Amino acid sequence: MSKSLPRLDLRYNRPIFGILLGACLLLVLYLAVSWISPWRAPFIYFLCAVAIPLALWGLLDRRPKLRVDEMGIRYSRWGWILVQWSEISHFEVRRFWGTEHITAIPINTTRLHDRVPTAWRINGYLSRLLGLGEFAIQAGGLDGGIVEIQAILSHYHEVRTEGSTLKTGRMLMQQSESLAWYRWPEPDGTHYFASDLTDPKIVEEVFDYCQIWLASVTKEGWRFLIKTHALSGLIAINKRSGWFDEEDDVKAMAGIREECLIAGYDPDTDQFGTYDEETGVFNPAREA
Structure with missing residues (x-):
């Protein structure tokens, strides 16, 4: 737990x-x-x-500048986006002109960079030019010393990523298991994990890529999405993405169900199996 x-x-x-x-x-x-x-x-x-x-x-100004919680980090100079712990490899302390800064080293820098609002990217460019890295935290002017802040970040990161699992109903899924895949950047593309797909905005991103044939969701991924967001939540996400019919919820639900079946998951029975698109018959896999 x-x-x-x-x-x-x-x-x-x-x-x-x-x-x-x-x-x-x-x-x-x-x-x-x-x-x-x-x-x-x-x-x-x-x-x-x-x-x-x-x-x-x-x-x-008494507004929070750095927020650390179970989900990840929000920092004012990153545009207050949520950077999840699973997106961070580790933290480093870097120095510039006698001042110390904490730098988050992302697993996928390009992907995280694209999520930062355009107006705030200049801060990342300047930090990178100074050798601090694009995702540097200027902790000197914040509550607590840099040593304490680094210890907090490292502790939270360790607790939330080491041996972490996500339990949904009867399903226990390792966060290291890829649930969806986007073909860029080459050669390996981008993998989406359980920690990613809990965020409706990232699910919307996956839907955007799926509708232009650049991404796919695994059968385990569809099961996770149904369990986590429910069909009503996925329909709401679809209204923003437009993968299926945005005006007709019944048609959108049918489209989502069809994609689940094609991937090998029946949301009605919560079973994996194979689907014959010609006959519309789903054959559940035999339990070992």
């Missing part, structure tokens, strides 16, 4: 930003009482003009 892990929300570290704000205000006060004009010290005034709003933002 998998361990239950609490949700952790990490915000900007108020003491750090408070010290920054205090230092800037003292510097501005010193410049003022010393009658040092901006023309004589433009660089110092510019730094204060930039640092003071940033410090105020860090003090007042």
